[in-house]
Amino acid sequence: MTSADIDQIVTHPVPERLLKSPDFPTPHVDSMEKYKAMWKESVEKPKEFFGKLATDLLSWSKPFQTVTHGSFEKGDVAWFLEGELNASYNCVDRHALKTPDKIAIIHEGDEPDKVRRITYGELLRDVCRMANVLKSLGVRKGDNVAIYMPMVPEAIVGILACARIGAIHSVVFAGFSAESLRDRVMDSSARVILTSDEGRRGGKNIATKRIVDDALRDRETPVEHVIVLRRTGTPVPWENDRDLWWHEEVAKARTFCSPEPMNSEDPLFLLYTSGSTGAPKGILHTTGGYLLGAAATVKYIFDYHENDIFACMADIGWVTGHSYIVYGPLTLGATTVLFESTPTYPNPSRFWNLIEKHKITQFYTAPTAIRALRRLGDEWVEGIDLSSLRVIGSVGEPINPEAWDWYNEKVGKGKCAVVDTYWQTETGSIIVSPLPGATPTKPGSATFPFFGIDPVILDPTTGKVMDVVDETGVLAIRQPWPSMARSVYNNHSRFMETYLSPYPGYYFTGDGASRDKDGYIWIRGRVDDVINVSGHRLSTAEIESALVHHETVAEAAVIGGFDSLTGQCIHAFVTLKPHIEATEDFLTKELTLQVRKIIGPFAAPKRIYIVNDHPKTRSGKIMRRVLRKIVDNEHKQLGDISTLADPSVVAVIIEKVHGPV
Ligand code: ATP
Ligand code: MG
Numbered sequence: 237m238t239s240a241d242i243d244q245i246v247t248h249p250v251p252e253r254l255l256k257s258p259d260f261p262t263p264h265v266d267s268m269e270k271y272k273a274m275w276k277e278s279v280e281k282p283k284e285f286f287g288k289l290a291t292d293l294l295s296w297s298k299p300f301q302t303v304t305h306g307s308f309e310k311g312d313v314a315w316f317l318e319g320e321l322n323a324s325y326n327c328v329d330r331h332a333l334k335t336p337d338k339i340a341i342i343h344e345g346d347e348p349d350k351v352r353r354i355t356y357g358e359l360l361r362d363v364c365r366m367a368n369v370l371k372s373l374g375v376r377k378g379d380n381v382a383i384y385m386p387m388v389p390e391a392i393v394g395i396l397a398c399a400r401i402g403a404i405h406s407v408v409f410a411g412f413s414a415e416s417l418r419d420r421v422m423d424s425s426a427r428v429i430l431t432s433d434e435g436r437r438g439g440k441n442i443a444t445k446r447i448v449d450d451a452l453r454d455r456e457t458p459v460e461h462v463i464v465l466r467r468t469g470t471p472v473p474w475e476n477d478r479d480l481w482w483h484e485e486v487a488k489a490r491t492f493c494s495p496e497p498m499n500s501e502d503p504l505f506l507l508y509t510s511g512s513t514g515a516p517k518g519i520l521h522t523t524g525g526y527l528l529g530a531a532a533t534v535k536y537i538f539d540y541h542e543n544d545i546f547a548c549m550a551d552i553g554w555v556t557g558h559s560y561i562v563y564g565p566l567t568l569g570a571t572t573v574l575f576e577s578t579p580t581y582p583n584p585s586r587f588w589n590l591i592e593k594h595k596i597t598q599f600y601t602a603p604t605a606i607r608a609l610r611r612l613g614d615e616w617v618e619g620i621d622l623s624s625l626r627v628i629g630s631v632g633e634p635i636n637p638e639a640w641d642w643y644n645e646k647v648g649k650g651k652c653a654v655v656d657t658y659w660q661t662e663t664g665s666i667i668v669s670p671l672p673g674a675t676p677t678k679p680g681s682a683t684f685p686f687f688g689i690d691p692v693i694l695d696p697t698t699g700k701v702m703d704v705v706d707e708t709g710v711l712a713i714r715q716p717w718p719s720m721a722r723s724v725y726n727n728h729s730r731f732m733e734t735y736l737s738p739y740p741g742y743y744f745t746g747d748g749a750s751r752d753k754d755g756y757i758w759i760r761g762r763v764d765d766v767i768n769v770s771g772h773r774l775s776t777a778e779i780e781s782a783l784v785h786h787e788t789v790a791e792a793a794v795i796g797g798f799d800s801l802t803g804q805c806i807h808a809f810v811t812l813k814p815h816i817e818a819t820e821d822f823l824t825k826e827l828t829l830q831v832r833k834i835i836g837p838f839a840a841p842k843r844i845y846i847v848n849d850h851p852k853t854r855s856g857k858i859m860r861r862v863l864r865k866i867v868d869n870e871h872k873q874l875g876d877i878s879t880l881a882d883p884s885v886v887a888v889i890i891e892k893v894h895g896p897v
Contacts, residue, residue: 245637248644248677253651254539254626255673261541263673271674271684278687279715286315286688286718290524293531293567295330296321297497300524304716308736308743311728313716314501315525322495323504323527324363324400327566329495332360339571342545342594343389346436346577348586354389356569359396361491362389366397368489373461375428377402377496380506382426382459383552384408384417384448386435387576390465390482391552392562394430399504402496406506406518409553410435410442411854414450416878420508421451423518424725425458430482432465433472438581445472500524506725507555509661516879517734518725519555519661529665529719530564533686537655538627539672540568544597545624547573549587549605554855555661556631560600564665579605584616588647592621599647600629600657603639604791604856610642611790611813617646627672629655633857634759634777636784640679658682658759660745662735664719667691668757680781681756690714691757692742693749699739708760708775711749712742748775765860767796768804772838776860779841782834783808783827788816793850793858794841797867805842807867809850809889820846845892854881862886866893 254263265271278285283303290300300319306312331338336357343352354362375381381403385391391407398405406424408417421429435442445464452459464472465482498504504523508516534540546565550556552574565572573594579587579601587609591599609616628648630640635656644654653672659665667689668682675683685691693702693709702709720743724731738744748760760766760775767774776794783792790811796804810827818826824844832840851862859880865871871890877883891897 245678245680248654248679250673250676251651251653254653260626263539263671264536265671266673268674268676271671275685275687279690282688282715286528289532289687290316290319290528290718293535294321294524294528295326297325300500306716308716308741311723311732311736313720313722315528315716315718316500319500319524320497321500321524321527322400322498323523323563324367324396325495326527327396327399327563328356328360328363331566331569332356335569336360338569340566341389341392341572341574343574344576344590344594346439346581348577348582348589352389359393362393362486363396363400364491364493365486365489366393367400367493369463369485370397370403370428371401371493372485372489373428375401375403377498378503379403380406380424380426382406382408382417382421382424382429384410384412384429384431384444385465385552386410386432386437386442386444386467387552387574388432388465388467389574390432391430392574395505395552395558395562396566400493400495402498402502404503404506406508407553407558408508409551409854410444411551411553411881413878414447417447418451418455418457420516420518421457421459423508424506427458427460429459429462430465431462432467432482434468434470436468436576438578441468441470449473449475498523501722505558507558507661517727517730519721520723520725521664521719522722525718525720526664527563527567529717530559531567533665533669534560534564534568534570536671537657537666537669537686538598538600538629539653540565540570540598542569544570545573545594546570546598547575547590547594547596548600549575549579550600550602550631551855555664556600559665579609580612584609584612585620588617588620588622591625595624597624598627598629599625600631602632602856603630603635604633604852606630606635606639606643607784607791610639610646611811613814614646622647622649625652627653627655629657631657631659631666632855634761634781635680636777636781637679638781638784644679653677654679656680656682658757662721663717663745664721667713667717668759678752678756681752681758683756685757688717691749693751694739694742696763705753706750708748708750708766708773710739710763711745711747711757711759712739713745714742716743750775762860765795767794767806769796769806769838770802774806774835774839778835779806779808779831779839782831782839783810785834786827786830788812788818788823789827791850791858793860793863795860795864795867797842797864799842806839807863808841808844809847809863810844811847811849845889847889847892849882849885849888851877851885851889852881853879856881863889866890869894
């Protein structure tokens with residue numbers, strides 16, 4: 237970032253309404269002083285801080301003795317040793333005992349009029365039944381179960397049933413191909429797959445079971461049984477000695493199953509990262525620390541209070557769905573919203589109608605959705621009552637200030653806390669974010685570390701801590717925190733190599749970041765994406781934000797291509813808002829000027845391509861690696877693109893860059 241850029245940044249104070257209105261609960265942390273004091277204690281005295289938090293937020297069947305143990309150097313991090321607990325007990329039983337009629341899950345189906353409400357009492361019964369089904373099939377503590385399901389309550393039931401008996405679940409996003417599913421099932425040695433006949437999304441049926449069949453066809457696999465939920469009723473092929481109907485099995489099962497006491501460090505789940513950078517890794521999370529991270533961040537970062545309706549729009553196939561649809565909200569006994577549809581079905585008001593209908597208090601989505609909805613125009617969000625909202629969140633990519641402002645003004649009406657939350661599958665829960673009642677925000681900055689997180693910015697070459705303002709380095713974390721991943725499944729050396737060995741003594745995030753003069757953290761995109769032009773280190777996020785700042789631009793992706801003169805040169809791929817009349821020539825000139833003005837002449841793109849779409853992962857992130865290869869004439873070797881949402885985009889872009897083939 238340049239100083240010119242900094243002067244343009246507006247700091248938003250905590251909205252008055254959150255601190256002063258009698259209609260709202262007092263935030264858990266209501267001043268910067270309080271945040272700072274708590275943060276300081278959390279990193280200086282983690283034993284005291286997290287020992288207390290783990291006792292306050294979780295129920296243990298056997299108390300822990302050792303709060304924190306191990307180190308990054310040795311790769312043996314452990315939390316709450318000797319302690320025993322069960323995640324499903326924490327998420328269900330203890331609330332079902334106290335408030336059995338409280339709604340645990342609001343399921344908004346693909347069709348807006350299809351709403352199901354499930355109480356904690358009902359959830360307990362359903363989870364127990366499914367746990368008994370799994371047991372009857374021989375699934376034991378430590379066995380693996382794959383879950384390949386649409387966004388229906390039974391998916392949550394499946395997750396919690398595994399947790400109840402100590403089976404390790406591995407949820408695979410139900411948009412993945414048969415091949416991707418197969419790779420993940422093989423890698424995790426899953427004995428059982430939970431699935432459905434079909435899924436439904438955006439008014440279309442998705443052949444879920446058929447993809448499972450294809451994944452298992454003609455090959456030796458570890459899978460013994462496939463349990464099939466009837467979602468649409470469309471007839472599906474059947475393997476008699478392998479496939480079982482969900483409804484038939486649960487009907488036979490007893491309605492109570494006692495929760496298996498798990499050691500705090502016993503595995504809870506595996507989750508493959510979303511694959512933006514390369515081959516996906518089976519990230520392993522354990523029980524106590526993970527659950528604490530998920531619950532604590534819902535409490536503090538979303539400022540959760542007892543009667544809130546918490547809505548996270550991610551898919552349960554991503555870590556965001558795990559922590560912020562399932563484990564975080566349910567551990568706190570919240571009502572969580574499970575949304576089966578898309579932001580634009582049946583029209584682009586869907587999110588906003590959802591908020592109005594269920595009186596949602598916390599709403600959490602991704603920049604890709606925010607940019608897409610902003611592109612479609614304000615009329616879709618205007619006139620809808622969004623006054624129930626207190627906190628609106630963003631996760632997954634850097635959010636451009638332009639999109640942040642839109643979210644704040646059009647959705648939050650300037651009266652909500654906007655939390656730009658930075659984290660990863662590997663961190664288990666949010667690690668950098670504002671706190672609603674405490675942190676003044678700057679659009680585009682994830683602001684400050686969460687409790688227990690001690691972030692540093694390292695010089696990528698020397699590995700030394702950089703104490704310079706506004707210089708981009710690599711983001712690393714100085715000490716272990718409870719919800720961090722413990723390993724890559726069956727490959728601890730890959731875990732060490734990827735995260736703990738690159739900068740000894742630190743956890744390496746792989747993301748670039750800088751700190752401004754007020755100490756705010758700016759995530760600058762992946763380290764591999766940082767561009768070096770004639771010795772200037774530039775971040776993709778900065779240049780992209782400058783482009784999105786232009787009134788015609790919907791979304792931008794910037795990469796560094798090879799250049800014999802300057803080392804690297806900048807190529808930008810932009811999509812436009814609808815109904816833009818200007819010629820490409822005119823626009824590329826305008827946009828180049830824009831970047832020169834906001835960042836500086838050295839950051840001006842060498843080429844700007846106007847495209848209809850970007851190559852994105854199925855979680856909606858731009859895959860810059862693909863664009864880089866196209867520009868560098870290496871598109872014959874694109875590597876693993878199985879996680880691309882729409883592979884046909886690639887051919888269109890190749891043609892745009894290299895001309896028709
Ligand atoms: P893979 O690791 O397989 O390449 P992935 O990194 O996209 O996939 P996730 O764990 O889902 O998989 O995403 C974490 C990454 O998303 C972070 O490392 C960061 O690059 C990006 N990210 C998440 N939240 C934010 C945010 N608020 N601001 C900027 N970047 C973010
Ligand atoms: Mg990653």
